[in-house]
Amino acid sequence: MNYYTNRRVIAVFLLGISSGFPWVIIGSALTLWLKEAGLSRADIGYAALIFSVYAINFLWSPLVDRIGFTRMTAFVSKIGIQLDSRRVWVAICQLAIAIGCILMSMHSPEINAKSLVLIGLFVATASATQDIAVDAYRVDSFDRSEPQLISAAAGAATAGWWSGYAGLGFLPLFLSDQNWSWPQLYIAMAGIVALLFSLTIFLPVVRFTGTQEQGKIFDEFKTSVLSTHARHKYLLLTLASLPFVVVIWSLAGAPGIPQSIQQHSAFIPILIVCVLTLLALTTWRCQNLLTNQTQSNYPSRLDTPLAWFLTAVAGPLRDFFQRNGYRFAISMLCFIFIFKIGEAFLGRMSIVFYKEIGYSNTEIATYSKMLTWWLTIIFAITGGWINGKFGLYRGLFVSGIAMAASNLMFSWIAEVGPSIPLYIAAIVVDGFAQAWSTVAFVSLVSLMCNHSFSATQYALMASLGNFGRTTLSATSGQVVDWLNGNWSLFFIITSLMVIPGLTILWRLKAPIENLLKQQPTQT
Template identity: 40%
Template sequence: MTGWLTDAGLSRTSIGLFGSIFFVYAINFLWAPVIDRFRLPLFRHLGDRKSWIVFLLLIMTAACAAISLISPQADMLWLSLLAMTIALASATCDIAIDGFRVDSLDPDTEAPLIPYAAAFATSGWWTGYSLLGAAAFYMKGLSDMSWASVFSYLALFCLMMTAVVVLFVERDSRRLAQLEKKAAALGQGMWAQIRFTLIEPFRALVQRYGSTIVILLLSFLFTFKMGEAFLGRMSITFYKEIGFSDAQIATYSKMVTWWVTIVFSLIGAYFNHRLGIFRGLLIGGLAMAATNLLFAWIALAGPKESLYLLAVIADGFTSAFATVVLVSFVTLLTDRVFSATQYALLASIANFGRTTVSGGSGYVVDLLNGDWATFFVLTTLMVLPSLLILWWLIRRLQARQFIDRS
């Protein structure tokens, strides 16, 4: 979408603000209790989480197909509404998928597997983001296909993935007995059920850790990937302005990043297990921030492919490592009965900077008069507050014996 809007001539500020429609990722915890509590009647036979995943994939398929019929210049309002529809369906689908993953592992007996589950989740997400992103840019850059036609192919692929989920993802029902037992304990009245669905998941989180730890945790998650979010929001626009072609963007930013992410996600899972949560998050945060300086180097040196390759490899490695550690950390803090809601709350706070605050990234570049090098230096500095909060948070968790002091 960013590539399409750039080609259509929209300003950097407009492109950055357009991306703010994905603020729904930052507030999806508000309706996560519904995903935790209910199954869709029409797809009930598919299971607890799977029914929601299939339904939402169908919505995304329809929205992509509709986008292929319009243009940014003539139908910006409809384009925005359809993009919002995709964002809303995708953010809700994330709730169900994360819940499915968290439910699949017992933290008491399978805790060592959690970093590897996080690695496969990260690899899967990047496969969708990078492989399909590369296909889109290749179709546009090598065959001179229109962006509208590209979206029609993405709609077809989304429909194919829906069929894959229906046929090959097993029906899930592991947590339903615990869920119903807790719901019954609060009573059968309407207010009791509303309280259980909408309030209990959040109350249980505060009751377990205490308000101070929860506030520190939310503050850390909000700030940890802020710099990466600012960089990611404007990266395609930067590559185009600096002089890279659509084919080069597809090769390096999508295909190379895809392989790097998959490989280093698995390596990151191993080191996460060996280093522990605190050291893993600290090292991951510092490394992720430092690699942003490579993009400042590109801004000064110009469109050199060798430097571009170095930057995407380094960025892919540090981003994969930091993501695996972060997902593992959040997973360990999540109650399995309210897994979708609590994980959605924590993940949505982490997404808040990526999806809303970073909407001003284009404005910052315009304010700097297109000084991309300074912009990337600023994104490097953005990680420092989160690391200070992390140090305080870890000390609190250790004092309450929620994590090992080692």
């Protein structure tokens, strides 16, 4: 337990608060605001699509790896403030979130709900980018020879996230019952983000940057690009740009695709598969480029920007699959994708369920926020210590079973009505499941990352998890409506969603244990 007094672990806890609080701004608070404005369950569920940016933030995560703000950090060091690129990214995102809160306070869902949701999308984008930098800061703060500190940092990150989401999230829910208007609450939340910004400036500097290895890979790509014919350079640039074109096209409303197809539940998963396939093709083409160099040179203006682009995009993917092996890497990505889908369906509609079943805003704030906050801190810190001592595999498996049990507890509440003792019991089980699974998940993903590409590689894996947790759960309101408001059956169905993830985890036992034993340190 002494690991939690480490200065780097404490810094991770504070940044965890910064990561969790935006989910109050665009999650609980916005959901209640829309509910009180009279929007339907289905509309509220579709508003959750703003969380989809968390599922695709890996697309711009290479920028966090490659843009280091060296001039800015050098300038502020002259006045005694030691900054690194990770914290500069965090600070910029925090300022954007605060501005977004102020803008949201100027809108009303009764008059223009669309504008309010669009600003929420802006906040979500800044928050998703902040998550990239925060995760990279945590990974780069610890050596792989420090597994206990890595587990402790995972516990601190989880405890911090829930301190921001549930602890600070208690305030707007509680104050909303004390005659505070939602615009006033969003101004207050902007002030909280500004306070977090001031703390970020004085956190410890990361231990690893990976700048030297990135430089070597850049030189390697530039040499290969130089020996590539011009038409192949344009072809490669086009191929590498296609994933971003697909995402921009989809965010623009997927013009040319009928609404009936866009509203199909398989449409977004197909888009994600297309993007990942294009990224894989780009990585494969780059690998061929490196292994089939010619003696001839074809210099052009594209050489430097293309090499930079390939280092940022293809470099992390190539490293990830080469180090972990294609079979294990793909299996792990599948596990990350489906592990928390059931928990996501519960979380997305939980506030609506609490209100419809008969709980007040104060009861929701007291038990769902404050109680969950303390439980998660306890279970996260304990889980970090136990996972470091007894192994991450056991932690993941036990937490998966607990997630299914917690959903069944909410099904019980739906049958008996708004019982406070049963509500508390469900919150305890749910807090245990979420904290334990997240700590083990974060520790495992951190160990799979290379310090040279920690932002991109961690964001790729976290985005897959967020895709299952947020994008698919946007249909949760429709599922409840399809079940004619049968909340009990809804939670039973969500509890069964954990089975595929546990099946994959069981088959990955040996590779995971080998990863923990053999993972080398790379700086």
